[in-house]
Amino acid sequence: MSIDLSQFIPTFLEESFEGLEVMESGLLNLDANDSEQINAIFRAAHSIKGGAGTFGFGHITEFTHVVETLLDEVRGGDRAFTPSLQSLLLQSVDCIRMLLEAARDGVECESDQIGTVHQELVAELEGGAPAPATDTPQAHPADTGAQQQKGWLIHFVPEPHLLMTGNEPILMMSALAELGDTELSVLEDKLPEFSELNPEELHLAWQVQLFSDCSEADVREVFEWVEDDCELTITPLMDTAVESAPAEEPAPQVDTPVEQPTAAETPAPTTQETPKTAAKPAARKASQEAGSIRVGIDKIDGLINRVGELVITQSMLSQAGSELAEQDLPAVERLHEGLVQLERNTRDLQEEVMRIRMLPISFVFNRFPRMVHDVSAKLNKQVELKLSGEQTELDKTVMEKIGDPLVHLVRNSLDHGLEPPEERLAAGKDETGIVHLNAYHQGGYIVIEIKDDGRGLNTERIREKALENGLISPDQPLAESEIHELIFRAGFSTAAEVSDLSGRGVGMDVVRKNIESLGGHVSVQSETGKGSTFTVSLPLTLAILDGQLVQINDEVYIVPLVSVVESIQVADSELQGIAGEGRLFRFRDEYIPIIHLRRVFDVASSAATASTSLMVVVEGGGMKVGLIVDDLQGQQQVVIKSLETNYKRVDGISGATILGDGDVALILDVAGLIKIGLEPTTKHELHRKNEQLQVEEEALA
Amino acid sequence: MTDVADMLVDSRQVLTFILAEEEYAVDILRVQEIRGWSAVTRIPNAPDYMKGVLNLRGAIIPVIDLRLRFGFGARAYDQTTVIVVVWVNSGDRQRSIGLVVDAVAETYAISNDEMSPAPLMGAGVEPDFIEGLATLDEKMIILLNLDYLLNSGDLALDESGSE
Numbered sequence: 001m002s003i004d005l006s007q008f009i010p011t012f013l014e015e016s017f018e019g020l021e022v023m024e025s026g027l028l029n030l031d032a033n034d035s036e037q038i039n040a041i042f043r044a045a046h047s048i049k050g051g052a053g054t055f056g057f058g059h060i061t062e063f064t065h066v067v068e069t070l071l072d073e074v075r076g077g078d079r080a081f082t083p084s085l086q087s088l089l090l091q092s093v094d095c096i097r098m099l100l101e102a103a104r105d106g107v108e109c110e111s112d113q114i115g116t117v118h119q120e121l122v123a124e125l126e127g128g129a130p131a132p133a134t135d136t137p138q139a140h141p142a143d144t145g146a147q148q149q150k151g152w153l154i155h156f157v158p159e160p161h162l163l164m165t166g167n168e169p170i171l172m173m174s175a176l177a178e179l180g181d182t183e184l185s186v187l188e189d190k191l192p193e194f195s196e197l198n199p200e201e202l203h204l205a206w207q208v209q210l211f212s213d214c215s216e217a218d219v220r221e222v223f224e225w226v227e228d229d230c231e232l233t234i235t236p237l238m239d240t241a242v243e244s245a246p247a248e249e250p251a252p253q254v255d256t257p258v259e260q261p262t263a264a265e266t267p268a269p270t271t272q273e274t275p276k277t278a279a280k281p282a283a284r285k286a287s288q289e290a291g292s293i294r295v296g297i298d299k300i301d302g303l304i305n306r307v308g309e310l311v312i313t314q315s316m317l318s319q320a321g322s323e324l325a326e327q328d329l330p331a332v333e334r335l336h337e338g339l340v341q342l343e344r345n346t347r348d349l350q351e352e353v354m355r356i357r358m359l360p361i362s363f364v365f366n367r368f369p370r371m372v373h374d375v376s377a378k379l380n381k382q383v384e385l386k387l388s389g390e391q392t393e394l395d396k397t398v399m400e401k402i403g404d405p406l407v408h409l410v411r412n413s414l415d416h417g418l419e420p421p422e423e424r425l426a427a428g429k430d431e432t433g434i435v436h437l438n439a440y441h442q443g444g445y446i447v448i449e450i451k452d453d454g455r456g457l458n459t460e461r462i463r464e465k466a467l468e469n470g471l472i473s474p475d476q477p478l479a480e481s482e483i484h485e486l487i488f489r490a491g492f493s494t495a496a497e498v499s500d501l502s503g504r505g506v507g508m509d510v511v512r513k514n515i516e517s518l519g520g521h522v523s524v525q526s527e528t529g530k531g532s533t534f535t536v537s538l539p540l541t542l543a544i545l546d547g548q549l550v551q552i553n554d555e556v557y558i559v560p561l562v563s564v565v566e567s568i569q570v571a572d573s574e575l576q577g578i579a580g581e582g583r584l585f586r587f588r589d590e591y592i593p594i595i596h597l598r599r600v601f602d603v604a605s606s607a608a609t610a611s612t613s614l615m616v617v618v619e620g621g622g623m624k625v626g627l628i629v630d631d632l633q634g635q636q637q638v639v640i641k642s643l644e645t646n647y648k649r650v651d652g653i654s655g656a657t658i659l660g661d662g663d664v665a666l667i668l669d670v671a672g673l674i675k676i677g678l679e680p681t682t683k684h685e686l687h688r689k690n691e692q693l694q695v696e697e698e699a700l701a
Numbered sequence: 702m703t704d705v706a707d708m709l710v711d712s713r714q715v716l717t718f719i720l721a722e723e724e725y726a727v728d729i730l731r732v733q734e735i736r737g738w739s740a741v742t743r744i745p746n747a748p749d750y751m752k753g754v755l756n757l758r759g760a761i762i763p764v765i766d767l768r769l770r771f772g773f774g775a776r777a778y779d780q781t782t783v784i785v786v787v788w789v790n791s792g793d794r795q796r797s798i799g800l801v802v803d804a805v806a807e808t809y810a811i812s813n814d815e816m817s818p819a820p821l822m823g824a825g826v827e828p829d830f831i832e833g834l835a836t837l838d839e840k841m842i843i844l845l846n847l848d849y850l851l852n853s854g855d856l857a858l859d860e861s862g863s864e
Binding site: 305308309312555600601602603641642643645646647648650651652653656658662663664665666 | 742743744754758761762797856857
């Protein structure tokens with residue numbers, strides 16, 4: 001077989017990482033009596049070991065083998081599942097992950113941790129007193145020792161399609177031959193007539209007598225990859241009974257645990273693996289495979305791009321069709337009907353395609369049980385993590401980018417939000433603090449809440465900090481919620497209370513920046529003594545957005561609808577009359593700076609000057625501004641295209657899209673626009689004006 | 702046979718176009734498409750030669766006016782004005798960029814013997830923009846170095862990479 005195995009390595013790694021997640025979450029929730037769960041963990045470890053062996057990652061095989069052996073003992077009831085074992089196994093999950101990552105990146109894994117954990121595992125395996133087991137492995141030979149076993153009788157009936165799955169019986173047979181002497185007989189009773197023979201199908205079966213002292217697991221391993229595609233019976237070959245085993249060996253007979261004389265030497269007493277447990281995962285595996293397929297993300301992106309084109313073409317056609325509508329021809333009527341249908345189908349298609357990339361948020365949430373487990377142990381806090389809405393779906397690209405901000409928010413809740421047990425008891429609360437992660441859909445957004453029942457934000461402290469860092473002035477009156485918002489401001493650092501957990505140089509301002517760069521929003525509600533809730537809302541996808549089309553002269557730009565607060569008509573006099581040469585505008589109870597898009601984008605001015613202007617009030621980067629435009633056009637869902645693919649990043653522009661007429665329109669980056677559109681003097685004046693306003697209001701009150 | 706083989710090795714096919722009465726050439730394998738001039742979407746605060754971006758079957762591509770890029774002075778766009786869309790190697794990826802030229806001219810096979818290195822030029826054309834000169838039928842053709850020309854100025858790659 002000269003198949004280049006390396007092409008399957010990425011798939012192996014991907015599956016192994018998923019397996020590790022299964023192991024991790026299983027280990028965290030393991031109830032010692034739940035054999036189903038132990039089996040799941042064991043299987044995950046087993047597949048990683050098997051795969052690693054196939055692809056030649058010897059050190060992974062070696063490491064995982066010890067883990068697997070330990071797990072197998074737990075599974076067999078030969079070893080108690082103690083908290084220390086749990087912690088050791090969790091550490092080994094980390095080690096395997098490191099090893100896999102090293103394999104993926106093609107580097108040597110140099111962490112000392114692996115060696116240490118490996119030694120601990122071996123020590124545990126050798127020294128760890130097998131605790132509660134009533135039937136220790138040593139007990140078995142007594143039962144079966146009477147008969148002398150000299151090998152295995154293997155009955156192997158592959159499915160006809162075995163060859164098509166890339167498996168080759170001859171290789172299996174030679175692998176068996178490596179285990180010991182074999183006697184082979186071919187069963188050809190199922191062979192069809194020559195005229196009906198499909199040369200790509202396999203109709204042969206084999207019966208093998210293997211004279212070896214190897215374990216049943218060793219034999220099973222040979223057939224590991226074809227387990228689901230064949231009928232496999234392995235029976236012990238006794239001195240007395242040779243060839244007596246009937247071909248259709250009933251399962252129960254194999255079910256009897258058989259221990260070879262060499263059991264003490266074999267590191268893995270996997271003889272407990274009965275067909276019963278082996279058959280179950282196979283069945284489940286098959287049903288899962290029917291439910292999903294693994295597809296490269298680039299293929300899906302390609303599909304999404306094509307559908308994006310289709311949507312644009314469709315709206316071009318619709319536009320052309322509506323121009324024809326005045327003509328009273330029967331053909332036009334039919335054309336119109338067709339176009340309506342096309343529109344509906346295209347929208348449906350687009351939605352369906354977008355859904356391919358949607359994954360449940362549990363992929364992100366899954367990492368939190370482990371994190372909370374570790375962090376709470378480090379902080380000596382008792383924490384219960386509640387998860388809800390894990391099935392809420394969002395785009396994979398959004399998901400990849402939201403992980404880190406969420407981790408930061410959860411760490412923050414654990415570290416700063418929740419009190420130590422004593423303090424909680426003193427406050428009349430339960431010792432165990434609760435962190436609740438919740439996700440749900442709202443409009444075109446996914447909302448993720450991180451809620452704790454801790455002490456809440458310390459309003460006074462935040463105020464002091466903000467004063468120290470010059471974010472606010474001493475006499476600035478602020479509502480409580482406004483003070484809470486200060487923690488998201490750049491330059492607000494609680495450096496005094498940095499711990500090794502939260503104080504990793506990533507502030508809340510970075511969290512907000514990251515979330516806003518995804519077109520999302522983060523806010524906080526907090527009540528002293530009762531806890532705080534961080535609310536993150538994110539668009540479901542990064543591929544499309546709802547936009548407000550605005551016109552400046554004859555140029556069309558798109559303002560993301562999510563950042564639009566309000567659009568209002570203002571008289572030019574209102575823009576001019578205010579101190580600061582029309583740079584500030586009184587919007588409700590605050591002053592907001594004005595950005596003339598015409599000026600920022602250097603658009604040639606049109607001859608006719610209207611006496612009123614349209615202002616789109618937008619919010620971004622934590623501040624509101626008014627954008628002055630010539631005209632408002634409709635609102636529209638647009639497909640986002642990158643300018644960087646063929647050009648480069650442009651200040652104040654986040655991307656481009658193609659409108660119904662095939663023209664390109666640029667999408668505004670509100671936060672970036674505020675950065676380039678506002679001069680520092682305007683900012684200072686805004687600050688002064690708003691303070692003045694507050695003072696006036698207080699005087700009135 | 703040898704003649705054909707030699708030709709394959711020693712010569713190359715080029716597309717030529719007219720720019721301010723001069724004939725310029727680009728490697729024909731680099732040409733993706735030739736299309737008539739149509740309005741483009743202006744990019745704010747870009748240099749004058751950066752005309753804007755265009756929808757090329759769903760891809761957003763920048764369009765530059767070669768006359769302005771070389772400092773030859775503007776010429777009103779007319780019937781013969783075309784956009785030549787070319788592939789450019791930029792770092793580890795390929796970009797498509799549109800070039801506005803006065804008109805397309807011919808395709809030629811130029812052998813290496815007919816090529817001579819670029820002399821020093823004045824008037825905005827940096828010598829690095831030119832790969833060489835060729836003389837064909839008493840006519841001089843300037844072969845452009847697209848990878849240099851279209852990764853300079855406003856089209857230079859962001860130092861931060863493309864994110």
